[in-house]
Amino acid sequence: MLKYISAPEGTESAGFLASVEWGTMLYSLFIFILLFLLLRKFAFGPLMKVMEERQEKISADIATAEENRLEAQRLLSEQEAALEAARADAKQILDNARATSEKQAEQIIQTAKQEIEQSKKVARAEIEREKEQAVEALRAQVGSLSVMLATKVIEKELDAQQQEKLIENYLKEVGNKQ
Template sequence: MKFVFGDAIIAIVGFGILYFLLHRYALGPLMGMMEKRRELITNQIESAQKDRQDAAAFIAEQKEALANVKKEAFEIVESAKANASRQAEEIIEKSRAEADRIKADALRDIESEKNKAIAALHAEVGSLSVAIAAKIIEKQVDEQSQQALVAEYLKEVGGVQ
């Protein structure tokens, strides 16, 4: 094998033309597509990281909102308990006051009826005394008859009551 200088130059020039054509039509577009693909993957990674951070922030926000809701619910329950206790106290106090008022009214009514009964009894006793005295004077009876007459009128008074 002999080295032929002309063949070497033709091979070098052919290789150069082939390299130029491959670089221009194959490697250039292939490298451009590879660069676009790298940029796309980089953007997707950045987007995924941003989405993850947003999701973490949203989760933290939701946890805080849930804690606030739980706190508000606890406060509402405590407020309702306090209101119920206060209302129960008010109802008991009103009931006691009403019972005291009814008791006082009943005592006044009893006292009034008692006074009316006493007045009626005094009137009845007075009229009975006059009637007894009149009958005693009319009959002018002896002491034993007088005792029987008083006993009879006392029985009548006892029956009237």
């Protein structure tokens, strides 16, 4: 809404326009236009240029920040994928190590069982050999004692009672040596 300035009481509006100094008003308008043109050329132009550069810089910074954010998201995704792959590899390695250790433990147990069986066989063979040697030694002693007994019998002609005593003594002697 426009309001008109009313002239003071007792004056008319035609008188108001007459009291304006047109020269001063035109001079003021000329100075204003001149000042506006000078400001436009020397102040508004560089100021607008600075504002545009600032706007471009801010736009570029926003674009760079967005690119950096997208790059960071991509790198994060890659890192997460790499981490998952590393976890899977670690699990695979642990599973392989566990399976290998179980196989090695089973092989060690089998080897130990085989060695124990081999040791048992060797010990049995050794016992059997020693037993045969003992039997052989006993036979040899029995043979030599038989020869000695026969020699004694031949040297003496003995009656039946003496022969039985001699055999009993011989058997006692053989029993003590075993």
